[in-house]
Amino acid sequence: MVPNPMTVSRRLMVCAVTAAAIFAQAAAATAREAPGSFADLAEKLLPAVVNISTTQTIKNPERIPEMPQFPPGSPFEDFFKEFMERQARPDAAPKRATSLGSGFVIDAAGYVVTNNHVIADADEITVTLHDDTTHKATLIGRDSKTDLAVLKIDPGKKTLTAVPFGNSDQSRIGDWVLAIGNPFGLGGTVTAGIVSARARDINAGPYDDFIQTDASINRGNSGGPLFNSAGEVVGINTAIFSPSGGSIGIGFAIPSTLAKPVIDDLKQFGRTRRGWLGVRIQSLDPELAESMGLTESKGALVASVNAGGPAAKANLKPGDVILKFDGRDITEMRKLPRIVAETAIGKKAPVEIWRDGKRVIVDVAVGELPEEPEEVASKSPEKPQTQAQGQVIAGTGLTVSALNPALRERFGLEEDTAGLVVTEVKDGPAAEKGMKPGDVIIEAGNKPVRNPADLTKAVEAAKASSQKFLLLRVENPQALRYVALPLSDGKKK
Template sequence: MSHRSRVKAQSVDIRPLAWLAGLAVATALLLQVSVAHGREAPAGFADLAEKLLPAVVNISTTQTIKNPERVPEMPQFPPGSPFEDFFKEFFERQMRPDSSPKRATSLGSGFIIDASGFVVTNAHVIADADEITVTLHDDTAYKATLVGRDSKTDLAVLKFDPGKKALTAVPFGNSDVARVGDWVVAIGNPFGLGGTVTAGIVSARARDINAGPYDDFLQTDASINRGNSGGPMFNLAGEVIGINTAIFSPSGGSIGIGFAIPSSLAKPVVEDLKKHGKTRRGWLGVRIQSLDQELAESLGLPDSKGALVSSLNAGGPASKSTIKPQDVILKFDGREVTEMRKLPRIVAETPIGKKVTVEVWRDGKRTTAEVVVGELPEEPEEVAKGPEKGQAPAAGQSVAGTGLVVAAVTPQLRERFGLDEDVKGVVVTEVKDGPAMEKGMKPGDVIIEAANKPVRTPGDLAKAVEAAKAASQKFLLLRVENPQALRYVALPLAEGKKK
């Protein structure tokens, strides 16, 4: 065999090796990108925990509670009974009311956002506290004062004077870019065991747990227990993307379902509390309700997305615009309103005084309105009157096919159901089994419109029902008012006459 032949026989095709080398380089780059964005499982959390622990504080509060002056009544005995002296002595010795005040304590968590001593926590952690103590990771304790609290988002800002002590502060991150499955680290003070680190993932986003009007919680399986409230949830970059607030637990302990206020909601609230001691929110001045499929169909909407305007606040920003009841708000300042509960948060986050475009559905088509966002006023607590128990249903006229019994408004019905003097319509006096009951209508509801026409007598409502059936409509759109709310109801109808 010639030398050339031996060389040829020993040569190797290097193209597969080059491809494998390229794949290895690409994989390494992808891993670097994944780690940078917090997608790859870390080897451990020790370095991150060591860096963040000094910024997390334990919060303890004390509250003075005075015992009620409660004296049980002594049993009555016949005069001269031998038990009379015995019980009198017993009650004076054992049942004497203790008027000395008691001190209740509670524990929570928080985190330092400014080296000058500003701390963020939950509002419920410091509620009704007479004294607030902030304890650092090195067990140094300071008395803190309340800068401001916001009950709607359950956030509070505290301030303490660290003197010459150098503090570790942590920044807010962007919770909007956090994805389900991302790693997170929670640090807090569960059951008073300070400096506890747990880890998990973002389990879900945009959870509504009926805690407030702006619910948009991050859900996590990182272990969160009592005492973690107010503590931070970190991403792997060491940024706060959530404030741990609540858990779902039948037993009271962690079962892997915890909820955190997202930083995108918390950050502007915290800034307002720091600067003004209160939260300043945008205000549209409308009462809204969610859409179901029946309401959407009644309004000619292709789906049930949006927020239905049921009424306008007198003197509010919307009342000074072209927005009107029965409009369905689809977009606000360029942001989609996919469901009713998103609108309050979108409006609240809009700068006060900004002129915005609102896209609405009206009369079967899209149109726009412009409104100048106002400042949300403090809402006075209203106590709504209602029907008294045990009252017999008032007489009225039954409306066939609806389950409703209605009557004209009278002074007696106004007083019975707590209706305003200027309310006009027909009062629901009884709801029988049928479509109205399925839609949640109750005695005391006032039907003021049917098919966008005023209702003043039971006959008006009966005619509207018959007209809708004759037109083969599946639903009759009612506008219903009671002392709690003004809303629209798509009342299902029995199959009408065919044209």
């Protein structure tokens, strides 16, 4: 018997609806549901979170602070004068300042993690456990670049509760997180929220990769843990964004994958041992990428190479663009320092670079990042300004001159500096790229320039080949960098 077409159609519709319902139910079953309560998790984790207080001795100022202005003859004038003189007396007793923060136990032997800024410059560090017992803490090690510190207390016969680290790379935007800490000195306070964003750069340091959360974080939460729903530490609460100083739902935590290797080094060596490549890098903008023949502005552009460093030994050169390091894509410049820092010292890592219009792979033996020498602030005396001298490079807004003793003195340039010095920048392509008088153009189009004719020739050659940008290598006291100089009448490709 031939089935009724209408009956078949209705059956197919029912089957489709049933399949859709089953699929929706399965999807709902696999989705993470909001917990009915965090009480069990909080009860388990609270004993591992500690309050940290520090004291610091502040010496009296050597000069009398400026006194408020009062009308002549005011009775307050003598009162404030006497008060401020007493405060500035050399024999007056030093003052002691206190600050509060948070931390958490990572080892039952008494190791505690917190932020470096919580204990910076402290004379004494006190750790208060969840049961209100206090212990004097010893600083084991600190790292200002990641804002982490490891402390040690002697728990005696007390059994400490320690918490494990989780894998922050597995945390997804929208996952539930729990923050526990000591906001405003109130002690064990629990707040909940979600992961709001990943890989935030807030210009706090060279390895910024913060987790952003809307869990309430306030002053005093610094150094406290950010837990996932399994009770693992996925972040260390470090900073907030707040115009008012209070929580507005934008907090930042150091991810555990960045923190754990640093903490392990601090425990073992008392300092951080980081991988080192020995290059100064800059980001690629679309103009720089195009001038180098790249279709995407991804990677880290090598601006200079440290003599005798790992990169120099592997024959990396200024102008190379690092696309991959040890098999990991460098999608943006700021990722490279962190990836190198996490690489084992001594490891031979393959580095994929873009050089002369093609991909090249070199092997680099990763070195150890040397301790940075203490910076000595030196201010050069102001040089008298003279009228611009040199040759105008048409279409660029630049006036340049070959280096001579007078120009070296005027701009504070070293004797071994070689290139063309910029003496004036007018409105135009160079000004738009941030070039200034005193900049030294070392190369143009990957060729050395030593006099204005060299630069003019490079500009004309670039225009003749229909290039829209001329690649310049520029040096000043602050940095060595590449600049893609727009050519105003360059022909479109």
